[in-house]
Amino acid sequence: MIVIKTAFETDIAVIGGGASGLAAAVAAGREGGGLSIAVFDAQPRCGRKLLATGNGRCNLTNRAAEPSVYHTDDRQALRRVFSGVNVSDTLTFFENIGLICREEEEGRIYPSCGQASAVLDMLRLELSRLGVAEVCGCRVESIRREGSRFVMQSPLGAITARCVIIACGGRAAPHLGGVDWGYELVRSLGHSSTRVQPSLCPLPVDSPHLSSLKGIRAHAKASLLEGNSPVASDEGEVQFGDKWLSGIVIFQLSSAAAAGIRGECAVELDMLPEKPDQELASLLQARRVLLSHLTLENFLTGVFNKRVGMCLLKQAGLSPLSRPVAGLSDSDLERIAGVIRRWRFPVSGKPSWNSAQVTSGGVPLAEFDGMTMQSRKCRGLFAAGEVLNVDGVCGGFNLQWAWSSGILAGRAAHACAASQSAGQ
Ligand SMILES: Cc1cc2nc3c(=O)[nH]c(=O)nc-3n(C[C@H](O)[C@H](O)[C@H](O)COP(=O)(O)OP(=O)(O)OC[C@H]3O[C@@H](n4cnc5c(N)ncnc54)[C@H](O)[C@@H]3O)c2cc1C
Numbered sequence: 366m367i368v369i370k371t372a373f374e375t376d377i378a379v380i381g382g383g384a385s386g387l388a389a390a391v392a393a394g395r396e397g398g399g400l401s402i403a404v405f406d407a408q409p410r411c412g413r414k415l416l417a418t419g420n421g422r423c424n425l426t427n428r429a430a431e432p433s434v435y436h437t438d439d440r441q442a443l444r445r446v447f448s449g450v451n452v453s454d455t456l457t458f459f460e461n462i463g464l465i466c467r468e469e470e471e472g473r474i475y476p477s478c479g480q481a482s483a484v485l486d487m488l489r490l491e492l493s494r495l496g497v498a499e500v501c502g503c504r505v506e507s508i509r510r511e512g513s514r515f516v517m518q519s520p521l522g523a524i525t526a527r528c529v530i531i532a533c534g535g536r537a538a539p540h541l542g543g544v545d546w547g548y549e550l551v552r553s554l555g556h557s558s559t560r561v562q563p564s565l566c567p568l569p570v571d572s573p574h575l576s577s578l579k580g581i582r583a584h585a586k587a588s589l590l591e592g593n594s595p596v597a598s599d600e601g602e603v604q605f606g607d608k609w610l611s612g613i614v615i616f617q618l619s620s621a622a623a624a625g626i627r628g629e630c631a632v633e634l635d636m637l638p639e640k641p642d643q644e645l646a647s648l649l650q651a652r653r654v655l656l657s658h659l660t661l662e663n664f665l666t667g668v669f670n671k672r673v674g675m676c677l678l679k680q681a682g683l684s685p686l687s688r689p690v691a692g693l694s695d696s697d698l699e700r701i702a703g704v705i706r707r708w709r710f711p712v713s714g715k716p717s718w719n720s721a722q723v724t725s726g727g728v729p730l731a732e733f734d735g736m737t738m739q740s741r742k743c744r745g746l747f748a749a750g751e752v753l754n755v756d757g758v759c760g761g762f763n764l765q766w767a768w769s770s771g772i773l774a775g776r777a778a779h780a781c782a783a784s785q786s787a788g789q
Pocket residue numbers: 380381382383384385386405406407408411412413414415417418419420423424425426503504505506532533534535537538541542543544546547721722723749750751752760761762763764765767
């Protein structure tokens with residue numbers, strides 16, 4: 366660790382040593398030219414969040430990552446960023462620092478060795494080869510312009526730089542270093558920031574059945590309803606918690622909820638999406654005959670987890686379940702089919718930052734140039750990653766944004782600092 370005793374001077378200061386900051390520092394360092402570059406991170410080590418990504422495997426990008434799959438205030442600028450650095454440019458960037466990747470299902474790309482730590486190691490080894498300083502345990506507390514330089518305050522002392530890259534991330538996952546300090550820093554240099562919301566997280570819901578479903582995973586098509594209108598849907602595994610629904614499909618819905626919904630909303634589960642209505646009706650009629658010797662308690666056992674089946678029947682108003690299957694009327698079967706198709710869970714509150722993977726909202730992308738990530742308000746200031754108002758769904762899309770914006774910011778900050786240094 367570097368200890369700053371007096372003023373620390375550098376050509377390029379990268380504030381934040383997460384995915385975007387490390388990519389920016391490597392990209393700047395690889396431009397050569399002998400400029401000094403330093404990464405400052407508040408945590409004891411850089412890349413803490415990166416280590417937790419993809420359940421420790423780091424889903425570092427997705428073949429389908431392109432501007433239309435992200436939420437942002439400026440799609441045009443986002444297009445410029447991705448035309449500057451796209452998925453294959455990113456894979457080449459990693460290959461050039463010694464990281465080999467492998468594509469898995471749904472276009473998800475992971476390091477071949479299956480370790481998030483390898484991504485961090487290769488980035489840090491490259492920083493070390495390039496002579497980039499990593500200054501950890503150093504929160505940049507304030508920043509101001511003084512002539513052609515930026516002056517920053519930190520507990521370790523003052524830092525001056527020709528160019529600054531803000532790569533402070535967002536509020537998501539505070540236990541992994543998520544903070545809102547980046548918004549304050551850019552605001553102090555004339556920028557704005559939008560409301561931020563947790564995204565890619567479990568959704569808190571209301572249901573009398575959740576306590577008996579806790580811990581169960583089931584396949585379903587999940588839709589997010591605003592009022593009665595579906596605004597997003599996805600199919601896959603849903604996980605029931607005692608006060609929330611979780612799983613990747615719910616994370617994807619939380620992203621839509623964070624991006625746009627202000628009123629009441631609900632999650633609706635189709636528990637047998639593969640069966641058209643007529644087939645579902647025939648299945649229930651056949652079971653009424655086949656299982657006529659049983660009580661309702663087991664009417665849906667063998668189709669769903671037993672506890673899920675019992676809750677569906679209760680939700681259809683068929684308690685007590687000690688009644689015989691043979692006594693089910695046609696309208697009872699219709700009610701059961703209706704609940705299987707549309708099992709509704711009203712969203713009961715705000716998702717928590719602790720369980721969120723990303724931040725929706727942030728510093729408007731429109732305030733930065735998508736070709737260079739340079740501020741439109743403050744020359745020499747650049748930004749990258751989650752601190753900006755760009756977020757995507759699960760599957761490697763958020764890290765791709767961090768890499769694309771970070772690499773562009775690093776290269777452009779290098780050009781900016783080099784021209785200042787040459788002009789002296
Ligand atoms: C559990 C989890 C799993 C995830 N899995 C995936 C995945 O598999 N694929 C994917 O695409 N995305 C995933 N994400 C999202 C992804 O990790 C983030 O989008 C990405 O890390 C954002 O990168 P960043 O550089 O913008 O911010 P961060 O990685 O959050 O880095 C910001 C850094 O800045 C530092 N910092 C902030 N303010 C200051 C300051 N003032 N001074 C000094 N340092 C400061 C912080 O300490 C932090 O280290 C996951 C997120 C979580 C929480």
